């Protein structure tokens with residue numbers, strides 16, 4: 001049965017906005033990338049114009065004639081992105097062109113790391129945005145958190161690094177904002193949403209590296225999620241050895257053996273357990289960590305040797321994942337990734353250990369552009385709630 005014209009039109013409106021999320025475009029560019037005829041495109045542009053979501057303006061080149069481009073109006077919507085992590089709860093409100101409107105954060109000190117502490121900090125952040133007089137309607141809210149997250153329930157299921165179990169974020173937001181579209185997701189997954197949007201054709205394993213190690217898998221242009229809504233690829237706590245007490249309570253986790261904690265332990269001869277380190281790192285070890293990251297930009301042989309030893313287990317995990325998933329790319333990012341040599345070192349170690357016919361043909365690269373977590377959370381919310389937002393505008 002042919003789909004209803006109305007349905008197709010709505011889908012095209014969403015596609016057009018999606019294209020504009022990447023940047024302004026001329027009618028010609030829109031026609032090519034959306035594969036639409038002139039008259040259909042004109043209809044769509046005029047409807048979105050009437051809804052107050054887009055506008056046409058002049059793009060001036062240094063040479064030649066100015067041309068008309070279509071772009072999102074900054075007041076088309078507002079969106080709030082919130083990051084919940086070990087160091088704090090922070091929120092940023094963005095306009096529809098992705099510009100920061102306002103920001104508010106609550107640092108988390110070690111004694112606050114519990115469900116109650118995070119709920120309190122989240123409440124403060126929400127109260128700040130709720131008290132703001134926003135000029136544009138709120139499209140939705142995206143919250144990202146470290147650990148295992150249940151997007152269906154809007155709940156942080158388990159984050160050992162935050163010392164949080166079963167914290168329902170959605171209900172906390174509802175208490176302050178009432179019925180507002182909320183998308184709760186894992187932090188690495190929220191950044192992967194960008195990557196999936198920009199590079200939908202490449203199956204990619206995104207790996208964050210620092211004191212923690214996380215990952216996200218982009219498959220067929222989407223961030224992979226099991227059916228029950230839980231985030232996956234919590235690779236930091238996959239077990240790789242029979243020794244090494246992790247702060248999560250397990251023995252032999254990847255984070256114990258391969259994260260920056262492992263590097264610091266070797267390099268500075270730390271005696272603290274991983275648990276103590278995670279609880280106090282901010283106050284006591286921050287300086288050492290920054291010193292390490294600076295040195296690692298151009299490491300001497302001793303330091304490189306320590307990374308090599310630590311990356312051994314990470315290489316095994318990534319090699320195993322490549323056997324299972326066959327990604328085209330592995331992308332490394334995060335505070336602990338301070339040089340391209342890290343990708344090269346990992347790649348060499350994977351090649352040493354795995355047969356290319358087994359692990360498949362993939363490239364490892366470093367993502368240097370660090371996006372804000374809050375930006376990722378907000379973007380994930382935009383993609384999720386845009387269709388409903390456009391519908392709500394159209395019925396008014």
Ligand SMILES: [Zn+2]
Pocket residue numbers: 236237246247248249250253255
């Ligand atoms: Zn662990």
